[in-house]
Amino acid sequence: MFNCLLIKITYNSRGLPVRSYRTIAAHELTLGRGAECNVHLPDPRLSMHHAVIKQNDEGLFVVQALNGELEIDGAIVPGSVLTHGSKVMVGPYELKVEPAPPDVNLAISLVLAHRLPDDFQDLKARTHQPLTGASSFKRRLSLLLAVLIALIALALPLAQNLIPSVHKAVAELPIGFDRVWSPGRISASHMHFGSQCFNCHQVPLQKVSDKACMTCHQDIGPHIANPVLQKSAFNAKHRYIGTTRCAECHEEHKAPHPLAKQDNGMCIKCHGNIKAINTKSTLANVHDFDRDHPEFKLTFKTGPKSTDIERILQSDKARLVEKSGLKFPHYQHTGKVQGPNGIWDVRELSCTNCHAPEGKEMRFKPLTFKNNCVSCHAKELELGPKELKITVPHGNEQNVFNALKLYAPKQFSSYSDSLKKNGCAYCHEIIENESAAQPWRVAPLYINQDWFSMAQFNHGAHRTQQCVSCHKVEESESSADVAIPDRQSCLQCHSGSKPKHKRIASNCMTCHNFHHSHFAEGLNPTAKLDNNDVEVLLSIANKQNQ
Amino acid sequence: MQRGNIFDYKNYRYFKIAVVVILIAFAAYLIFEPAVGHYGGSVLGYGLGTVSALMVLWMAWYGVRKRRYRSSGSTQSWLSAHIYLGTAMTVLVTLHSGFHYGFNIHTLAYGLLLVVVASGFFGNYTYMIYPRQMSENMGEDSLDSLLLRIAEADKLARQIALVMPDAINNTVSRACRETSIGLGLIDQLRGYQPNCPSAQAVDDLTAMANSLTPDQRKLHRELYTIMVRRLSLVKRARQDLMYRARLGIWLYLHVPFTIALLVAMTAHIIAVFVYW
Numbered sequence: 001m002f003n004c005l006l007i008k009i010t011y012n013s014r015g016l017p018v019r020s021y022r023t024i025a026a027h028e029l030t031l032g033r034g035a036e037c038n039v040h041l042p043d044p045r046l047s048m049h050h051a052v053i054k055q056n057d058e059g060l061f062v063v064q065a066l067n068g069e070l071e072i073d074g075a076i077v078p079g080s081v082l083t084h085g086s087k088v089m090v091g092p093y094e095l096k097v098e099p100a101p102p103d104v105n106l107a108i109s110l111v112l113a114h115r116l117p118d119d120f121q122d123l124k125a126r127t128h129q130p131l132t133g134a135s136s137f138k139r140r141l142s143l144l145l146a147v148l149i150a151l152i153a154l155a156l157p158l159a160q161n162l163i164p165s166v167h168k169a170v171a172e173l174p175i176g177f178d179r180v181w182s183p184g185r186i187s188a189s190h191m192h193f194g195s196q197c198f199n200c201h202q203v204p205l206q207k208v209s210d211k212a213c214m215t216c217h218q219d220i221g222p223h224i225a226n227p228v229l230q231k232s233a234f235n236a237k238h239r240y241i242g243t244t245r246c247a248e249c250h251e252e253h254k255a256p257h258p259l260a261k262q263d264n265g266m267c268i269k270c271h272g273n274i275k276a277i278n279t280k281s282t283l284a285n286v287h288d289f290d291r292d293h294p295e296f297k298l299t300f301k302t303g304p305k306s307t308d309i310e311r312i313l314q315s316d317k318a319r320l321v322e323k324s325g326l327k328f329p330h331y332q333h334t335g336k337v338q339g340p341n342g343i344w345d346v347r348e349l350s351c352t353n354c355h356a357p358e359g360k361e362m363r364f365k366p367l368t369f370k371n372n373c374v375s376c377h378a379k380e381l382e383l384g385p386k387e388l389k390i391t392v393p394h395g396n397e398q399n400v401f402n403a404l405k406l407y408a409p410k411q412f413s414s415y416s417d418s419l420k421k422n423g424c425a426y427c428h429e430i431i432e433n434e435s436a437a438q439p440w441r442v443a444p445l446y447i448n449q450d451w452f453s454m455a456q457f458n459h460g461a462h463r464t465q466q467c468v469s470c471h472k473v474e475e476s477e478s479s480a481d482v483a484i485p486d487r488q489s490c491l492q493c494h495s496g497s498k499p500k501h502k503r504i505a506s507n508c509m510t511c512h513n514f515h516h517s518h519f520a521e522g523l524n525p526t527a528k529l530d531n532n533d534v535e536v537l538l539s540i541a542n543k544q545n546q
Numbered sequence: 547m548q549r550g551n552i553f554d555y556k557n558y559r560y561f562k563i564a565v566v567v568i569l570i571a572f573a574a575y576l577i578f579e580p581a582v583g584h585y586g587g588s589v590l591g592y593g594l595g596t597v598s599a600l601m602v603l604w605m606a607w608y609g610v611r612k613r614r615y616r617s618s619g620s621t622q623s624w625l626s627a628h629i630y631l632g633t634a635m636t637v638l639v640t641l642h643s644g645f646h647y648g649f650n651i652h653t654l655a656y657g658l659l660l661v662v663v664a665s666g667f668f669g670n671y672t673y674m675i676y677p678r679q680m681s682e683n684m685g686e687d688s689l690d691s692l693l694l695r696i697a698e699a700d701k702l703a704r705q706i707a708l709v710m711p712d713a714i715n716n717t718v719s720r721a722c723r724e725t726s727i728g729l730g731l732i733d734q735l736r737g738y739q740p741n742c743p744s745a746q747a748v749d750d751l752t753a754m755a756n757s758l759t760p761d762q763r764k765l766h767r768e769l770y771t772i773m774v775r776r777l778s779l780v781k782r783a784r785q786d787l788m789y790r791a792r793l794g795i796w797l798y799l800h801v802p803f804t805i806a807l808l809v810a811m812t813a814h815i816i817a818v819f820v821y822w
Contacts, residue, residue, distance in 0.1 A: 033708055033715070044704045044719040047712045067712055119697035119722070126726035127693060127783065130734050130791040131798075138801050145806035153651040153813035161820060180651045181817035183586070197821060207822040254582045263581030 007109040028054035031090055046091040061106050063088055153180050161204045184253040213246040221515040233278040264497050267508040289506050290496030296487055299453040301446040314486045321480045325429045325443035330473035340376050351467040362459030369394045380426045383415045397441050451484045455511040555626035564634035575641045584644030594642035601635040606804055636663045655810035661803045669796035680789045692783045699776040706769045721747035728787035737788025744777045
């Protein structure tokens with residue numbers, strides 16, 4: 001049992017301390033918010049029984065925590081000895097040991113050090129405004145994005161274009177800063193150099209020039225094989241420059257579309273009104289294969305030279321006669337035919353027995369006597385009775401006459417006559433020749449290999465069709481007959497660029513090639529870019545740069 | 547007569563214009579198809595691109611225009627046009643792209659535009675839906691009056707809890723001390739706070755009801771009523787903050803991405819003409 005002087009310090013409305021004294025006699029002092037405590041402290045931050053003050057075995061006063069917490073200098077402690085001047089925090093209260101008057105054992109003062117905050121203000125402080133710092137966030141994000149994009153998509157690519165030293169340094173890298181400007185995939189064939197834009201886009205703000213293309217494509221043919229016509233038709237200083245840019249038809253960055261434009265648009269620009277380009281042109285205006293494509297013209301060989309050709313309209317039937325120098329009735333060479341070895345030797349002939357396709361586009365191997373004729377027609381070269389048989393060689397007629405002179409000099413004129421009437425003349429046209437050594441000769445052969453020399457016909461693309469569905473040769477009795485199908489027969493399956501029902505869409509590029517001189521056989525093989533042209537091109541391009 | 551809102555402004559004038567613009571663009575897209583397919587560099591592509599670029603600039607100008615009090619036309623009319631023509635412009639830009647996308651500045655500009663438009667749509671949605679829900683949620687109250695009522699409930703609850711066992715007193719005073727409203731951006735947008743001390747207190751009180759003396763039980767019932775009412779007030783305050791946050795959040799994207807879009811669009815146009 002001890003006496004304790006409890007000094008409660010409160011503050012009045014003027015903020016001055018007010019002390020109230022109370023003496024308590026007890027075995028122990030309990031502090032807490034519970035009503036049964038000796039020291040009742042009504043504060044929610046305290047426990048019901050927060051702490052207790054009692055004397056220990058040595059007679060010293062100690063404070064011990066019960067359900068609450070005690071703090072000394074900010075450290076939580078389970079208990080402490082109370083000596084004069086010691087300070088212990090009991091929840092929000094500060095407990096201090098005061099000097100004890102004579103009749104009490106212990107004097108303590110209690111002061112509410114941490115007042116309970118005002119609920120409303122406290123709650124308001126814990127209520128956050130929505131989207132605080134929005135404007136600064138927006139400003140910073142705007143700045144960040146703008147700077148980032150401007151740097152990567154604008155400043156670096158422009159620096160590469162405008163500052164030569166940067167350009168030089170970047171050229172060594174696998175891709176340039178301007179890669180971000182690429183609008184689409186590059187076609188596979190250009191990919192190996194396409195990662196550096198300047199390989200094609202050589203001058204900023206200028207469209208891709210032909211010079212860039214010509215760096216590699218030096219052998220590309222012009223549109224018109226005849227260089228004089230090419231120049232005059234396009235009113236061009238040079239036979240390439242001034243016609244049309246390569247890139248107008250060859251659009252890059254559009255993969256997987258083909259690099260060459262496939263529509264009629266570019267062709268019709270000129271061929272829709274060809275007189276506007278060249279007043280002397282004899283060509284007809286064309287817009288569409290179905291609508292207004294003119295009749296086909298067939299190319300006939302007229303002489304030994306490659307330029308000896310004549311182009312004849314298919315409708316001009318009177319002139320549509322092939323003067324090949326051969327006598328070959330197709331009707332006798334199709335279906336079941338009599339072979340050379342007696343009545344039982346019947347052979348079945350089809351087109352491909354003689355016409356052997358060659359290559360991807362199925363052009364045809366030239367026919368030869370040795371490969372195609374001799375298996376049936378060997379007898380035409382045999383002369384004389386069985387026991388004295390002479391076989392003359394096929395080929396040059398001089399060799400034939402030499403053979404006759406050597407093996408049958410006596411029968412020379414009769415055998416020569418026989419060949420002239422039957423043997424050679426069985427297949428060939430014969431020309432009379434009044435000289436004694438060479439009384440006649442075989443007419444030279446002008447066999448057409450390319451009827452549509454201005455277009456390209458791909459037999460491979462038509463391999464699903466029967467030969468005779470286009471080439472009506474079963475009834476042909478003469479080799480002068482021309483069995484090349486006309487436009488109407490094409491139109492049975494094909495149509496214009498806007499196809500009719502159940503017709504195949506066909507545009508200019510289906511049959512024609514812009515760089516035609518590649519294909520115009522024998523027209524002008526020299527119409528290719530030579531070193532001179534490259535120099536002229538480069539000088540023109542350089543002038544533009546300056 | 548009640549004035550219409552921005553959507554039916556002048557009897558849907560801008561809606562009609564937008565529909566016409568979209569139809570014209572679609573018709574042109576179907577009629578003029580280049581041989582290599584649609585792309586931004588065809589004649590139609592340049593046309594659509596030019597119109598779209600001008601429209602983007604005009605849309606962005608709205609941001610400047612609405613901060614000026616003295617300007618031509620009513621802001622309501624501008625906003626109506628901003629919304630409808632902005633939607634039409636998105637269609638034009640998509641057609642301009644020809645549906646070619648890649649890892650480049652052109653697609654970046656398109657992507658930024660989509661972010662701007664999408665955030666704009668969300669903003670539109672919030673302004674259509676939330677103001678009504680906000681007034682339903684708050685009734686006559688303001689946020690401050692809600693907080694005041696919560697604070698009063700705090701005081702009452704604390705007084706009752708003072709004579710209750712420690713566990714109850716602790717959970718109540720923790721609820722009073724630690725409940726916060728709209729703590730972070732995510733919580734504000736969700737309108738919900740996980741581990742909320744107030745909700746925790748209500749749960750705890752339910753659990754603790756059994757271990758009380760008959761006297762305390764009566765007080766407990768009273769305390770429980772107060773805490774439940776207090777929780778509903780807290781939830782309403784959070785809901786209010788959620789609406790206000792959602793009404794504002796779309797501008798976080800709309801404005802900065804518009805700036806980014808303007809830069810990217812400039813880069814896109816420069817790139818196209820530097821490398822013709």
